[in-house]
Amino acid sequence: MRQLWTCRNERVELGFYGEEARFWTITDRSSGREWAIGAPAFEMEGELIPVVLKSVAEREAPRQMGNGTTEYRVGGMIHGASDLRIDWIVRVPDNDNSVIRFRYELTSENGRRLTKRQGVDRLRYATLPLDDFPEAKELRFSEFMELVHSFCLTERPLYEQHFDSGQTAMGPLLTAGDGTVSALFAYEHGSQSPDAFIRYRLTPDRKVVLEAVKGNYLDGQCPDGERPYSTVWLQAALRTGNEAALASDYRSFVLQHQTLNSESRKPYIFYNTWNYQERNRNWRKKKYLDDMNLAWTLKEIDAAHEMGIDVYVLDTGWYEKTGDWRVSNERFPDGLKQVKERLNSYGMKLGLWFNPTVAAVSSEMAIRHPECVMSKGGEKAKPFEIWETEESLPFCLVSRYADAFADELIRLAKEVGVDYFKWDAIEQYGCEDPSHDHGMEKHSRQERADSYAFQQIQAMTRIVDKLCEACPEVIVDFDITEGGRSAGLAFLSAGKYFLVNNGPYYFNYDVPIDRETDLWNVFFYPGPARGWICRTPLNYDKWFPSVLFLTHYLPDDPRDNQLMSLGSLILGQNGIWGDLPAVSDEGRQLIGEVMALYKQIRDDITESDPVREGEVGGAPEVHEKLSARTGKGAVVIFSSTPGTYRYITRGLPDTVFWHTEGVSVTRDKSGHAAIEVVFETPSARFVLFGAGQSINFTN
The missing domain is CATH 3.20.20.70 (Aldolase class I)
Known part of the structure; x- marks a missing residue:
């Protein structure tokens, strides 16, 4: 096996071989473990053509991108089809991140066309051998959960019977591992599950084939020099560590390296007029405008x-x-x-x-x-x-x-x-x-x-x-x-999502209403319920920074509602809406003070991997967002049940902090924060580590 091209960063090394079963490889430099990725294949003139290359060359000089990656373009003529050229465009992080992003570009020099002899797409993006990885999982990005009227991330283990029976998985992410090394593959597209345009097909020999389902190309499409056929962007990763380490790497990749449009990754605080317009329409019987x-x-x-x-x-x-x-x-x-x-x-x-x-x-x-x-x-x-x-x-x-x-x-x-x-x-x-x-x-x-x-x-x-x-x-x-x-993943390569609008409607819960005259929206009022709905999709945050899923919370009085909204917002969804001028002077002052403190540490919260204890709506529901790099961040605790609750942080927080009422914070001998909170009514309690200068740990 002759390596035709290679590149590396601090974490991984890529090798290009051009063979059908070993088109290119990604190697974890720490462990030396290698993952061989199989070649793409395209149906042209009724024949499925696997891409096999005997030689490749860098077709352009490497380019430094504006997002901390270097782009390489290598390619060559397809063996047995000398009029067809394939280019591999790959972006590799310049630091120690293990996630690479790539696509293929197919060009026909003699007018050959992509075809669908059997009336369906025949395009294979990659073959992924999982023999060395006893554990595998599908991560569904686009499952619409009617319970919360929102897209949510779901993680579904893939067992031996799924491979034996040739099941398919939509993804768009697939992970695998053995407890010591973890792998990931993903494609950048989007559609509501289960309406797949691309899917993973599992085979009895424990391989996974990523293949087109529909719409990926047109029958008779000619990938000539003016309009070569470009696949969707794909992603791959291999690194030492368990799934948590892989998720942390991937989350960092999405935040720092997936897009060139870096403003979309910044944790600004947003206000949108729509909720006020709906209040006008539904409460005051005025017009939206x-x-x-x-x-x-x-x-x-x-x-x-x-x-x-x-x-x-x-x-x-x-x-x-x-x-x-x-x-x-x-x-x-x-x-x-x-x-x-x-x-x-x-x-x-x-x-x-x-x-x-x-x-x-x-x-x-x-x-x-x-x-x-x-x-x-x-x-x-x-x-x-x-x-x-x-x-x-x-x-x-x-x-x-x-x-x-x-x-x-x-x-x-x-x-x-x-x-x-x-x-x-x-x-x-x-x-x-x-x-x-x-x-x-x-x-x-x-x-x-x-x-x-x-x-x-x-x-x-x-x-x-x-x-x-x-x-x-x-x-x-x-x-x-x-x-x-x-x-799906495609839009995150350019921008961000507006995730939750009003949340569920009454008819989501089979409540009989008159859609012409009755108020549709259930979670429209101050109180804990809207937070339960809006925080449920925070399960994305394990893999995708919550800053990319804008969700608005209500600033209305009383104070407990404002604390619940602020505690939810600072976990990264960063949205407020409602009737702002109607909020009391005290309420606006509270929100302004907390936002000023949050802004001191919001970049740290944005980069932080999430920790959650308890279910959303439970007693207590705890969210920890502490930067492993700086120790700055937040711990937010919600409860609708009165009582006293205690929590010990997993991370080591900064020694300077600010907290809401009903909170006491001490430090154990290892440097973890021991937090005790008291609830008398449904509310939120939180500690902002690294914000303010007035409180320090007591032992």
């Missing part, structure tokens, strides 16, 4: 500043019409100039709501791009109302409309000073038009629909990357608060 105006917005910004909020987000209604995305002259006669000036004076950022898939009927966007309207069954989609503004048409993101929309966002960032873009209502399916970029008349409606759904998330990430390349300070988040959206 009645208080979407300059006077109210300036009043809210003042209150938000008192509370320490960094990003103020105007939800739907700030615009004149969708598509053109011009500021409403009726609601903001000066085009948001005073809003931006007020925010700038407070050091705050401006955010705006968008539905990227719509344009008003009379908008310039709709007039310029009529061919980009979505169609199904041979008929163009009909207009529909958008939140008390002009009726709009749905537009296809897998068409030239995507670049036009990206240009609008760049204009807004530069002309209006928008720093944050909230994307909402992007359903994964919806277009099968043969004149767009996801199929032609010769393709079936189903193939065009699947291709649209597959390419949609890739189009979204390209829009964000184009925007952030022009305006690096910008953040984009994608609202996945409803099912049927493209939830």
Whole structure:
């Protein structure tokens, strides 16, 4: 076996061999353990062609990326198909992180085409041997849990019977290990489980084949020099240690190395107007947009500043019409100039709501791009109302409309000073038009629909990357608060998620309501219940930093509610919404003081691996977020049951700290914090280590 190319960092070494069963390897440099990754294969002209290479060369000089990685491009001609070239584009962290990110790029020099002889995708991304790893697990990113009306991470062990019976797993992550060395493989795409576009197929000889299911390419697609076929980005890792060590490495990779758009990883505190707009509609029987105006917005910004909020987000209604995305002259006669000036004076950022898939009927966007309207069954989609503004048409993101929309966002960032873009209502399916970029008349409606759904998330990430390349300070988040959206790893390569909106509706729990007249939202009021729902998806935080899953908590009085909201927020979800000016002076002061302390240590909390004792909603429910590097962070304890509870930290915290009432903190001989909390009512108690200067440990 002749190694054709190699590179390394402090943790792993990569070797490129070009063989079918041993296309490339990743070796843990600490233990010397190696994992051989099998070659990809593509169906072309009806024949499945495994990629085997006899020689490779670096096709470009290594590139230093802006996220602490180096990108390499190596490739060569495929043995037995000398007109086909494969390139391996791989990004390797420059430090000791074990996770690499890569994709393949296929080019045909003589017009060969990708085909689907049996009417289905035939594309193999990799073969993963697990003979040396007795333990394996599927990590599902996109399981929509109706109980909490949110996507949640679920971990499912894979046993021998799963391999023997040829079961499949959607992932997108697969982990394996033997207790001393741990491995990971993942793909960057997205869809709600179990609607797989890519899957892992288990085989009786304890191998796993990552393969296409649908939409990965079009029948007859020609990967020529102008438009080579690029696979989705893939990820792999191998390191000494157990699953906890692997999870910590992977979490750090997602935080530091997956994206070039680093602003999306910063723990800003966000306010969004939507909850207040819903209160107007449902409690006060007003319209959603009645208080979407300059006077109210300036009043809210003042209150938000008192509370320490960094990003103020105007939800739907700030615009004149969708598509053109011009500021409403009726609601903001000066085009948001005073809003931006007020925010700038407070050091705050401006955010705006968008539905990227719509344009008003009379908008310039709709007039310029009529061919980009979505169609199904041979008929163009009909207009529909958008939140008390002009009726709009749905537009296809897998068409030239995507670049036009990206240009609008760049204009807004530069002309209006928008720093944050909230994307909402992007359903994964919806277009099968043969004149767009996801199929032609010769393709079936189903193939065009699947291709649209597959390419949609890739189009979204390209829009964000184009925007952030022009305006690096910008953040984009994608609202996945409803099912049927493209939830997965792909969007995290460009932005972040808006995870929980209102939470479950009454009809989630089979409560009979009149949907025309009754309030839908269950967890809409102050108290512990909303926190139970919103903290449940914190199970992502083991593998994915919670800062990437924006969730809003209610700041309403009384104090116990504010403590529960603050304790939840500082675990990383970082969102507040509600009626800010209605919060008492004492409440705004409390929130502002805690936020000022939190900001001293929020970077430490963001990088910290989570520890949890007790179930969400239990007594007690304990969350520990202490940086192993600095000892700074937080311990938050919730309970709805009165009593006294004790907790000993697993980490070694900083010796300086601040805490809420009802808390005493001592230090044991090993340096761990011994925390005792007293509850008389449902509330939260927390300790911020490394924040403030007034309290030190007593032994």
